[in-house]
Amino acid sequence: MDIDQIRCFVAVADRLHFGRAAQAPDMLPASLGRQIRLLEERLQTRLFLRTTRSVALTEAGATLLADARALIAQAERFERRGRGLRRPEPAALRVGAIDSDAAGLMPQLLQLVRAAHPGLEIRLVERKTIHLLPKLLSGSLDIAICRPPEVRDPRLSFRTLFCETAVVALPERHPLADRPALDVAELADAPLIVPDRRSRPHSHDLTIRLLLDAGLTARIAQVAEEKHTIVGLVATGTGLAIVPRWTARPGVPGVRFVPLSVRGGAPRVTLALAAAWARGARDPMRDAFLAVLEAHLPALERSA
Structure with missing residues (x-):
């Protein structure tokens, strides 16, 4: 599963606004929406209720949000640990x-x-x-x-x-x-x-x-x-x-x-x-x- 899609999910869940959420990962709102749709297709469930005026988490989205945050934190720990193990190239x-x-x-x-x-x-x-x-x-x-x-x-x-x-x-x-x-x-x-x-x-x-x-x-x-x-x-x-x-x-x-x-x-x-x-x-x-x-x-x- 693409960790960037999970980051997009959390960014929208935190702001409940695709435009403001897109500013965090520095992408266009349309691209952010595409990442969310791909994640929903992967999970075979809707994560957000969208209208022209508002965005809200579905029950499934609210249930998965804590797990999504945990996955992002685990991915960041994994990256930091991997970089810490990297040996510097000999001069x-x-x-x-x-x-x-x-x-x-x-x-x-x-x-x-x-x-x-x-x-x-x-x-x-x-x-x-x-x-x-x-x-x-x-x-x-x-x-x-x-x-x-x-x-x-x-x-x-x-x-x-x-x-x-x-x-x-x-x-x-x-x-x-x-x-x-x-x-x-x-x-x-x-x-x-x-x-x-x-x-x-x-x-x-x-x-x-x-x-x-x-x-x-x-x-x-x-x-x-x-x-x-x-x-x-x-x-x-x-x-x-x-x-x-x-x-x-x-x-x-x-x-x-x-x-x-x-x-x-x-x-x-x-x-x-x-x-x-x-x-x-x-x-x-x-x-x-x-x-x-x-x-x-x-x-x-x-x-x-």
Whole structure:
């Protein structure tokens, strides 16, 4: 039996007026009347005598009123008790990561965090940097592993971690695919697949800058937004791409990843990585996560 119908019955019985009774459960008088009719049909008895001027309880209605009040009180006790037994959901640390780090860094780091803090639940969100930073500001993320932006929001704290090494993604049958390493000059005439600068400014600028520094002009064959799309286009022979080393971690059929060298120093063939969080926000779980990250930075950096 619907407890709301019983509540409607008691509301009308207390006021003997459908209009005033409808104000209590916040419904239209016609809807209230429909609930009463359904209850009467269920009980197969009339509960009210209605005229255009008055409403009165029938003998059956008067007899059932005390039982109706008792049922409502019992339902409310049941609801309160059920809510009191509900266990709060365990708090979780919400961690954002860019795609290459979700593939390369996070599997290693999460294993270390779980070993150090077995009870810490982590929810991982994979997004681009331009999407992660607003989530930190809105409070929907607690910490993010991302590219440090050129202009840093003063409401966020950043901790530079290390740099990811860039490699060249080539079709496995490409003449350069079996080389142990490639010089930027060898990409002079190669069609390139580059990320969209609006969503991936760091990766886009790295590709263009490497070629410009070598006195070359980028021959852009395709612009794409997602890393997996870029690598997929490489597999089809659309062109070559300069990507973070961790992009190669899952392994992609039909694609080889070859280290890239630059004359005059390798630091230019890297992509910076940082941890970011809301400035001034206290969070013991985030601090525990950061402590594990800090303790294992050298080993994690070697894999990048």
